[in-house]
Amino acid sequence: MSDPDNVQPIPCGQMGSPVLIERQIYSQLLNMILNLQQLLGDHFKQLASVRLRCTSLEEQKNLKAIHEQEEIISSSMCQMASLLLSKAVSGLRPQESLVSLGSRGDIADGQRAPSTRQLDQLVPQERDFEATFLTRVLSNRGVDISLLYDSSFRDYEAYQKDKYHEENNTLGFLNLSLSENKLCLDLITDRLCQSDMNNVEEVLLQYPNWRGQPFLREEVARFLTYYCKAPAPLDPENVVVLNGCCSVFSALAMVLCDPGEALLIPAPFYGGFTFISRLYAKVELIPVYLESEITYKRTQPFQLTVDKLEQALYEARCKGKDVKGLVLINPHNPLGDVYSQNSLMRYLRFAKRYDLHVIVDEIYMLSVFDKTIKFCSVLSIEGLPDPKRTHMIWGTSKDFGISGFRFGALYTYNKEVASAMSSFGYLHSISGITQYKLCRLLQDREWIDRVYLPANHSRLQEAHDYITKKLKSLDIDFLDRGSGLYVWINLKKFIYPCTFEEELTLHRNFLDAKLMLSRGKSYMCKEPGWFRITFAENPARLKQAMDRFCQVLEKQKYDCLAKQLEEAQME
Incomplete structure (x- = not known):
């Protein structure tokens, strides 16, 4: 994910009637601006047809002046519409000023393409009039989602359109x-191309078990038992497979929290969690801020302590927040820290004291490359303080470099949670062919x-x-x-x-x-x-x-x- 500069956790379900009234006013003004913009767009299209019939130097000179006025009007209309749009959505701060691309798309007319900085300032980017008109048919939730996507992925979209290539695009991103x-695409490609990966059966071409194909869940349970060093064999019935760890996290947040409720999470943390917690679940993430300064209480930079957790929970509850759980990332993203078993137990006991769920994201568990560091999975801990509220997430995107497979797995000791999570497979399951390949990959312990x-x-x-x-x-x-x-x-x-x-x-x-x-x-x-x-x-x-x-x-x-x-x- 690219840099979500303006994405901030929003307290859900806290919009009072004055806010709704104000938002309706902004929405009405926005519709007026967009109607006017449409009229101007039609006028500009007529001018474009006239321009093609102009031959004399004087006529072209006059049309050039009109074209310049057109650009100014288009830019102004875009800025006004964007300002009203940002004001109409509660909880989102007004975005930066827009730099218009023009009503007809200047790149196609042979003019200079916008710079990266201009692309970064387009929120939302006005690619053409028709794209702007879509905001008139979106619900308030749709507008919120659209702005959330634009602010989160605008850099990533620019990258996708202009990727670096050694021969074809040396000036790309x-x-x-x-x-x-x-780093190991050669190895993983070679393994996925071997004959045992190629299998097409009827069952693989039909709708799967929404929780994940039984053969894959059984293999995931065996795989996690082995690599997480679980004290006893893990139960395949406690495994839920969806299309990526973000899907698992989003579904889990919805299963454990109602809209407007909250999860504690040490900050800095993986920015994608902010996006996915707001997209569906409408769950607030409350940062437990960590500092880089070393003190007698903090022996390393950005150290998570139980005191920090206690303070963050106390402050959240003083503000009326209903905190339902704690999110831990181990190994940590972006810090790289690997929690010891003693540290994990302290965090788990804290959660137990306050009846909080603990979601542990272990997506980098096989990417601990320093031989002096010992990784401890939450599934390896015998005698968990509260196993029914302990949930672990893992996938193959990072450890095996196959993010395109879109595979994420949940292991939970709570049968109710596993059952509720299964329903999300109806929308977020993985193809049968992919599940078969994943099963074969995870089975090949000797190659791994x-x-x-x-x-x-x-x-x-x-x-x-x-x-x-x-x-x-x-x-x-x-x-x-x-x-x-x-x-x-x-x-x-x-x-x-x-x-x-x-x-x-x-x-x-x-x-x-x-x-x-x-x-x-x-x-x-x-x-x-x-x-x-x-x-x-x-x-x-x-x-x-x-x-x-x-x-x-x-x-x-x-x-x-x-x-x-x-x-x-x-x-």
Whole structure:
């Protein structure tokens, strides 16, 4: 996921009647503006047909002046519509000013395409008049979802349209913001192409069991028993398979919480959770803010303590929030921390004291590449404080680099939760052919242990060594962890003043250089200046990306110095 700059958790179900009245007024004004925009659009189309028949120099000169006026009107109308649209949706802050692409699409007319920064400012992007008219038929919820998507994925969409390619597009985007493991694509491709993966049976071509095909759930239970070191064989009836871990998290939030209720989650945290918790479940995520500073109570940066959890829960309840659970990510995204068994037990006992569910996301559990670090799955703990409220999520997207398979699994000790989760398979199941291939992959324990995991860990370690050596040469602080596909880095020295606004400016400077990183604000980090950078990339592309990274920071360093000198002169 790209950088959701303006996505903030919204308290659900708290809109009073004055807010609804105000929103209706904005909606009426928005419809008036869009009707006027449609009339102007029709007028512009008529002008376009006239333009084709103009031959004299004088006529073309007059039409050029009309064309310029048309651009100004189009831009103004777009800005007014966007402002009204942002005001009409409760809980979303007004977006930045729009830069119009023009009513007919200037790129098609041979003019210069908008820069990355302009694309970043289009919320929503006015591709043409017809796209803008769609807002007139959307419900309030539809408008909310549309704005949420635009603000979350606008950078990602720009990347999809302009990807870097060694031969065909050397000036395209290089993406170090997306957490995908591309280091073992050769191994995984070779394994998926072997003959035992090819099977077409009647049952695989028909509607599946909504909870997941029995053969896959049985294999997932065996797989997790082995790799999570469970004290006893896990029950396939407690496994639910859906199309991705985000689908599992979204469904689980709906099963455990009513709209407007909340989950605690240590921050910074994976920004996708903000998007999916609002998309369907309308569940609020309450950040438990962690600090980078080391004190006598916090022996490492961004350390999660029970005191922090207690404080966050107390403050939430004082505000009338109904907190239903705690979300933990282990290994952590974006920090890379791996929780010890003792730490996990402290967090689980805290949740037990307050009757909270615990959702543990372990999607990076096989991506701990530092041999000195021991990963402890929540499923390995014998004598869980509250097993009926403990739920674990895992998938193959990160550990096996096959995010396109869209596979996520839930393991819960609670039969009621598993039963309720099954209903989501009606909408979010995986194709039978894919389930068969996944089953065969997970069954091949010998290949996983002897071929894939050793190679994956070795390549991750090598890529990690490369990028951390580069960061050290630039005197950039970072969290040196041995897990995951990314590094959490501190770029505070390259932004002045150290604010989230300047963090966003640096983020856009990277985009202008066709380099995508994830900034700390998108992970709800309390402190400006932190970024996440993915290193599990093809070595040649990673080197190219780091070259662009260094070029941007070199310019940024001089810009900061110039600001400081200008400020000193003013004093």
